Amino acid sequence: PKSFYSNGGREGAKQSCSGCRGQGIQFITRQIGPGMIQRMQQVCKECNGEGEIINERDRCKTCNGRKTVEEKKKLDIVISPGSKHEQQLRFPGESDQAPNMEPGDVIIVLQQEPHALFERSGDNLIMKHKIKLIESLCGFQIVVTHLDGRKIVIQHPPNDPIAPDTYRCVKGQGMINMRTHDTGDLIIQFDVEFPSEKSLTEVQLKQLESILPKRPHVDIPQGEHVEEVSMIDFHTTKSAHDSKHGQRREAYDGGDSDDESGHPGVQTCRSQ
Structure with missing residues (x-):
C-alpha cells in the first residue's frame, strides 16, 4: 500500500x-x-x-x-550475466508505506534452476560426456550448445587417449564473473564406452593384439596350492554376496543348540 x-x-x-x-x-x-x-x-x-x-x-x-x-x-529487474544462486537484488524504499513511517525495501532473491547439461561450480561450468573407445584413441569432435545459444566445436587430437572418469578443460567457456568480468572454464567429465561383451570377432581381436602394446608377461605358478578362477561382473554379484554374508551371520548368531563338536551356537558344514 x-x-x-x-x-x-x-x-x-x-x-x-x-x-x-x-x-x-x-x-x-x-x-x-x-x-x-x-x-x-x-x-x-x-x-x-x-x-x-x-x-x-x-x-x-x-x-x-x-x-x-x-x-x-511495476519494478524493472535486470539480471546481469554471472548472477548467482540466492543473490539478492534490492529496491530501496519500494516496500509498503504507512503514515509517519519510512518505507522498507523490496528484496528479490534469485533462484537458479538446474540445467539439463551444465552444472555450475563458481565461475566454472561442468558437463558430462560419453565417448566411444575409438574416439578416445583416435580423436574426435563434439559440438556443445552453450547457455547463450552459441555452438562450440571441441576437438581432441588422436593418440592422446582419454581414460574413463577423467576431466578435460576448455579455457574461457564458463560463467562470467560479475565483479572481475573474467570468465571461468568449461570442465568436461568423460566416460568411455567400451565394446560390449563378445562384440569382437577372433580376427578383430588378433588385429587389436597386433596393434596395441603387448601384454605384460606373467609367470604362472605351478603346484597343488595354485587355483585358477574366473571373474564375473561385480554389480550382478553384490546383492548375492550381501545375502550370503547375512546368512553366515545368522548361522553364527542364531541357534543355541550344541553342534557335533560340542561348541554351542556354531553350525558346521555337512556334506550333501
Missing part, C-alpha cells in the same frame, strides 16, 4: 478511540477453569491499534480513513 493522505480525513476529524481509550490495545479477561481466569492483550478492533478513529462522514473518500491506498507498481 502507498501512503495517500496522512490524516485519512479532514483536519481535526480524528478522535480518541473510546474502545481502547486511545491506547490501541484492549485487555480481555476470560475464565479458563474453576477459580482461574486469564487476562490477555489484543489489538483494538475499532481503531486497528491506532488509538484514533475518524467519523464516517469525515473520512477521506479515497482511502476510507485507512490513510493508505492499494497501488500496483
